[in-house]
Amino acid sequence: MRLRIKVTYCPRRALTLADTPCPDCLNCQGAGVIAHDYGDHETGEYAGTDWEPCPCWSQWAVILLPLPRLPRRLRRRRDTSPWACDGYSNEPPF
Numbered sequence: 001m002r003l004r005i006k007v008t009y010c011p012r013r014a015l016t017l018a019d020t021p022c023p024d025c026l027n028c029q030g031a032g033v034i035a036h037d038y039g040d041h042e043t044g045e046y047a048g049t050d051w052e053p054c055p056c057w058s059q060w061a062v063i064l065l066p067l068p069r070l071p072r073r074l075r076r077r078r079d080t081s082p083w084a085c086d087g088y089s090n091e092p093p094f
Contacts, residue, residue, distance in 0.1 A: 005064070013067040021057035028054035 002020045021032030028034050036050040053059060
């Protein structure tokens, strides 16, 4: 097992302890999944990909610490552009 600490966002923000795939795995090349492409039987065209988890990786995670919500003033606003014209020029300084 190769453990790491990461932040998850579903169902709420939390620090979790999760397993990572082995970077030296010959089956998945460190991705943790093995891709199987398949095609349509009539035309032979590409129809999609099935993903199989590699045995070098178990997809478990344990919540270590739930994180509090950020105050509203510290949250990033995703609806505005950083280059929006709010009374200032939107031209970069040269």
